[in-house]
Amino acid sequence: MCDVCGCGDPRLAPRVSIDVNASLLADNDAEAAHLREHFVAHGITALNVMGSPGSGKTALLEATARALAGSARLAAVSGDLATSLDAERLERAGIPCTTITTGSACHLDASMIHHALHGDARAAVERCAFFFIENVGNLVCPAIYDLGQRARVVVLSVTEGVDKPLKYPVMFRRADLVVLTKIDLLPHLPGVSTAALRDNIAITRPGLPVLELSATTGQGVDAWVDWLRSQSQLGIRG
Amino acid sequence: MCDVCGCGDPRLAPRVSIDVNASLLADNDAEAAHLREHFVAHGITALNVMGSPGSGKTALLEATARALAGSARLAAVSGDLATSLDAERLERAGIPCTTITTGSACHLDASMIHHALHGDARAAVERCAFFFIENVGNLVCPAIYDLGQRARVVVLSVTEGVDKPLKYPVMFRRADLVVLTKIDLLPHLPGVSTAALRDNIAITRPGLPVLELSATTGQGVDAWVDWLRSQSQLGIRG
Numbered sequence: 001m002c003d004v005c006g007c008g009d010p011r012l013a014p015r016v017s018i019d020v021n022a023s024l025l026a027d028n029d030a031e032a033a034h035l036r037e038h039f040v041a042h043g044i045t046a047l048n049v050m051g052s053p054g055s056g057k058t059a060l061l062e063a064t065a066r067a068l069a070g071s072a073r074l075a076a077v078s079g080d081l082a083t084s085l086d087a088e089r090l091e092r093a094g095i096p097c098t099t100i101t102t103g104s105a106c107h108l109d110a111s112m113i114h115h116a117l118h119g120d121a122r123a124a125v126e127r128c129a130f131f132f133i134e135n136v137g138n139l140v141c142p143a144i145y146d147l148g149q150r151a152r153v154v155v156l157s158v159t160e161g162v163d164k165p166l167k168y169p170v171m172f173r174r175a176d177l178v179v180l181t182k183i184d185l186l187p188h189l190p191g192v193s194t195a196a197l198r199d200n201i202a203i204t205r206p207g208l209p210v211l212e213l214s215a216t217t218g219q220g221v222d223a224w225v226d227w228l229r230s231q232s233q234l235g236i237r238g
Numbered sequence: 239m240c241d242v243c244g245c246g247d248p249r250l251a252p253r254v255s256i257d258v259n260a261s262l263l264a265d266n267d268a269e270a271a272h273l274r275e276h277f278v279a280h281g282i283t284a285l286n287v288m289g290s291p292g293s294g295k296t297a298l299l300e301a302t303a304r305a306l307a308g309s310a311r312l313a314a315v316s317g318d319l320a321t322s323l324d325a326e327r328l329e330r331a332g333i334p335c336t337t338i339t340t341g342s343a344c345h346l347d348a349s350m351i352h353h354a355l356h357g358d359a360r361a362a363v364e365r366c367a368f369f370f371i372e373n374v375g376n377l378v379c380p381a382i383y384d385l386g387q388r389a390r391v392v393v394l395s396v397t398e399g400v401d402k403p404l405k406y407p408v409m410f411r412r413a414d415l416v417v418l419t420k421i422d423l424l425p426h427l428p429g430v431s432t433a434a435l436r437d438n439i440a441i442t443r444p445g446l447p448v449l450e451l452s453a454t455t456g457q458g459v460d461a462w463v464d465w466l467r468s469q470s471q472l473g474i475r476g
Contacts, residue, residue, distance in 0.1 A: 053290045053377045053406060054398025081378065083404050104408045106344065106378035137405070139291045140319065140344035140376055159397040159420070160292025166321050167375070168291060170342045182397070188426050 028145055031110035035117070035148025039131070045232045046131040048147045050171065051155035052164075053137030056181035058086045059215035060155055060224070061132055065093040067225050068130075075128035077116050079108040079136045086134060095132070096124035107142040108135050130228060139164065143171040151176035151231055158182050158189060162196040165204045172204045177211065177227060184214040266383055269348035273355070273386025277369070283470045284369040286385045288409065289393035290402075291375030294419035296324045297453035298393055298462070299370055303331040305463050306368075313366035315354050317346040317374045324372060333370070334362035345380040346373050368466060377402065381409040389414035389469055396420050396427060400434040403442045410442045415449065415465060422452040 039046045049057050065074060076097040078086040081104055090097035098121040100112050117125055125131050135142040154175040156164060159182055165172045178201055180194055194212050201208055213220030277284045287295050303312060314335040316324040319342055328335035336359040338350050351371060355363055363369050373380040392413040394402060397420055403410045416439055418432055432450050439446055451458030
């Protein structure tokens with residue numbers, strides 16, 4: 001365990017006790033288990049949505065709101081170092097959303113979600129069918145923090161290039177779904193194909209489901225909504 | 239100080255002693271000061287190149303190699319969780335490059351650079367004019383680690399949207415230059431303009447220099463090379 005980031009650089013390990021980080025993640029896992037029990041008991045399908053800055057997480061949720069308008073209650077929390085810009089976008093799209101301001105922290109953890117659920121996010125989450133946790137934009141650190149989610153969704157823009165699943169394997173190995181976004185830009189990205197992206201995802205994590213989507217054109221949104229329905233224990237409820 | 243990431247979530251602070259993290263960053267700063275002395279003494283201009291996954295860091299350095307071929311010796315280290323793909327690209331472009339494999343760690347720190355300079359990277363860096371440290375793709379964590387660089391360069395792709403300087407302020411506040419990349423894609427990004435990006439950068443960090451560049455078309459590379467020359471103590475040497 002790395003003493004800087006709770007992640008894993010062995011070179012730094014001797015500087016502090018390994019128990020500090022082990023305990024941190026154990027604490028997080030215990031709190032995540034508590035959250036999961038709550039979500040399951042209340043029929044809430046919680047999704048941990050992760051990806052690089054600008055990968056299209058918020059745009060995906062806006063498109064989801066348009067697709068599910070009137071057929072399912074949605075709620076969200078949005079993690080950001082600063083501003084509530086994403087939460088404002090989601091509110092405008094019809095998703096009640098609470099900002100979790102992390103300061104300079106690079107990920108959400110279970111205690112932040114727990115805190116939000118005992119605060120401003122409570123009313124909306126209690127009556128929702130789908131609870132979207134939009135993580136801090138970061139393809140590294142959020143991967144190792146269980147947030148009690150039903151599934152981890154990695155959002156990867158085709159503009160990021162085809163090598164990211166190979167270069168950031170931790171995130172992809174723990175994912176339940178990859179959504180390739182901004183596919184409307186593919187004609188302008190000569191070195192990029194979704195076939196190559198799918199190949200590299202399969203190398204990193206064989207069998208991991210992949211969807212292709214453009215929030216701008218709406219292409220692929222139906223398949224994403226079908227996947228969401230497949231994750232819901234109770235089907236989509238109003 | 240956050241006990242998870244060395245960064246800054248006050249909610250987690252009570253869990254471990256603040257001295258652990260303060261000491262970590264103090265150790266890093268001391269090692270970075272040592273590196274800086276070495277770079278200055280040897281007339282090496284070291285640049286810490288940071289940005290999101292897929293922001294175009296490697297493509298910027300490839301374009302730099304093309305622009306400076308024959309007129310300046312370059313060297314690099316490339317930090318990645320896994321693979322040596324970026325280092326292989328830089329080697330093909332003519333920049334001797336050593337990979338620093340971080341495992342699952344989300345940033346480079348001074349000890350990793352120091353270790354590389356006493357290892358495989360030594361020969362190339364000792365005789366270079368410009369030493370590029372291509373950090374792990376991450377717009378959050380690398381910001382707080384001094385690597386002994388002459389300057390911090392933030393690479394931000396226009397495909398990431400205009401709000402990133404507001405949402406990831408720590409990185410921009412510590413930068414010496416922002417390079418806006420992939421500007422050839424602007425005609426296909428209706429909601430994005432470099433004017434809006436410049437406005438948001440100016441809000442976060444008034445006066446921070448900004449360049450606009452496309453590694454694909456070569457637009458803006460000359461201004462980037464001029465900026466590099468301005469950073470060099472000794473001018474560009476062969």
